[in-house]
Amino acid sequence: MIYLDYNATTPVHPQVREAINEHLEREFGNPSSSHAKGRWAKAVIDDARAHVAASVGAHSPSEIVFTASATEADNLAILGACTAASAQRRHLIVSAVEHPAVMEPALQLQRQGWRLSIAPVDRDGRLILDALAGLLAAGDTALVSVMHANNELGTIQPVVEVGQLAKQHGALFHVDAAQSMGKIPVDAKVMAADLLTIAGHKMYAPKGIGALYIRQGTPMHPLMYGASQEGGLRPGTENVPYIAGLAAAARLMANALPARQRMPRLRDQLQDRLVAAIPGLTVNGSQWHRLPNTLHVSLPVGSARAVIALLADDIALSAGAACHSDGARDPSGVMRAIGATMQQANGAIRLSLGYDTTLQELDLAVPLIVAAYAKHAEDVVRRGHA
Numbered sequence: 001m002i003y004l005d006y007n008a009t010t011p012v013h014p015q016v017r018e019a020i021n022e023h024l025e026r027e028f029g030n031p032s033s034s035h036a037k038g039r040w041a042k043a044v045i046d047d048a049r050a051h052v053a054a055s056v057g058a059h060s061p062s063e064i065v066f067t068a069s070a071t072e073a074d075n076l077a078i079l080g081a082c083t084a085a086s087a088q089r090r091h092l093i094v095s096a097v098e099h100p101a102v103m104e105p106a107l108q109l110q111r112q113g114w115r116l117s118i119a120p121v122d123r124d125g126r127l128i129l130d131a132l133a134g135l136l137a138a139g140d141t142a143l144v145s146v147m148h149a150n151n152e153l154g155t156i157q158p159v160v161e162v163g164q165l166a167k168q169h170g171a172l173f174h175v176d177a178a179q180s181m182g183k184i185p186v187d188a189k190v191m192a193a194d195l196l197t198i199a200g201h202k203m204y205a206p207k208g209i210g211a212l213y214i215r216q217g218t219p220m221h222p223l224m225y226g227a228s229q230e231g232g233l234r235p236g237t238e239n240v241p242y243i244a245g246l247a248a249a250a251r252l253m254a255n256a257l258p259a260r261q262r263m264p265r266l267r268d269q270l271q272d273r274l275v276a277a278i279p280g281l282t283v284n285g286s287q288w289h290r291l292p293n294t295l296h297v298s299l300p301v302g303s304a305r306a307v308i309a310l311l312a313d314d315i316a317l318s319a320g321a322a323c324h325s326d327g328a329r330d331p332s333g334v335m336r337a338i339g340a341t342m343q344q345a346n347g348a349i350r351l352s353l354g355y356d357t358t359l360q361e362l363d364l365a366v367p368l369i370v371a372a373y374a375k376h377a378e379d380v381v382r383r384g385h386a
């Protein structure tokens, strides 16, 4: 199987597995215990916190809260920061292309009486800064949440400019960096982010671990109540092995520059070959501000799901985001937000590369994709004429 779905999830890197296994096999202490085993576990978490903090340009390790997922980190960011905001600021802004992990808690706040504004994007999926400035003008915004890079299109948002605008209007700024970590530089200070979400399983750590960067001094309420782990913001005995795994992944990222530099060349070759082989194929998202590993295209005829199903045993691809690709048959919210036609939405395929993707894999994948599409398009045309 050729795996081209790294935006859905990555494999666990051997170095990460090694770090996790060391803790599973050797030590099991509770970090809250005062004996040697507990102190050892606490030291592991302290060390991991420092590495994860460094990977997002945090000022201090204490600005990192470990969570069980990016979804949990996003929920903590949105609900935790908004419920702690002053009563004069009951307005929340999220971009039109946010992941459900941001959009749904925002909608929940709206149901509870908050004013929610959805900031529009252009045809590339990039936030329209003038529109955001207009939404901020009333001066009542508690939080702006804009993802660093979009999971479907790969489009990178102008987060530095968004951060400046949010600050000018006294709003907090949350960046969902689930898709950008490990692919492009991420620095919370440069973005002026107050909150920043990290997803373990998108950066070669396992599923079940994430983190939220919370700039020192940001008022926050917890979502759960319990003991005082993670500064009281995320109570519950810590997942020491996976926290160590996330830190190993953060260290790995720092040394992954050669792999990161290889990815855009491979992605561009893949794009050129598919565009040449499938007349009418459109490339979606920004060509200039795009994750180096992501290619999002729309087939000119038929359904992406049908083509992906024909290839399911040979190539792992995604029709948009993995978390929507099973159930809902509606066009993705991202495709709606960029004004895509029904065909562009139904024909949308996301191909996402990883550190280990090779040219040989792409050599094998391209003819398979082209042949599956040709077969499907022929069926569609035949059925159309029947």
Ligand SMILES: Cc1ncc(COP(=O)(O)O)c(C=O)c1O
Binding pocket: 007, 008, 069, 070, 071, 072, 074, 099, 101, 147, 149, 150, 151, 176, 178, 179, 199, 201, 321, 323
């Ligand atoms: C941008 C973004 N945010 C949040 C998430 C949620 O991650 P998880 O399902 O691991 O909680 C994802 C997962 O696809 C994502 O792409």
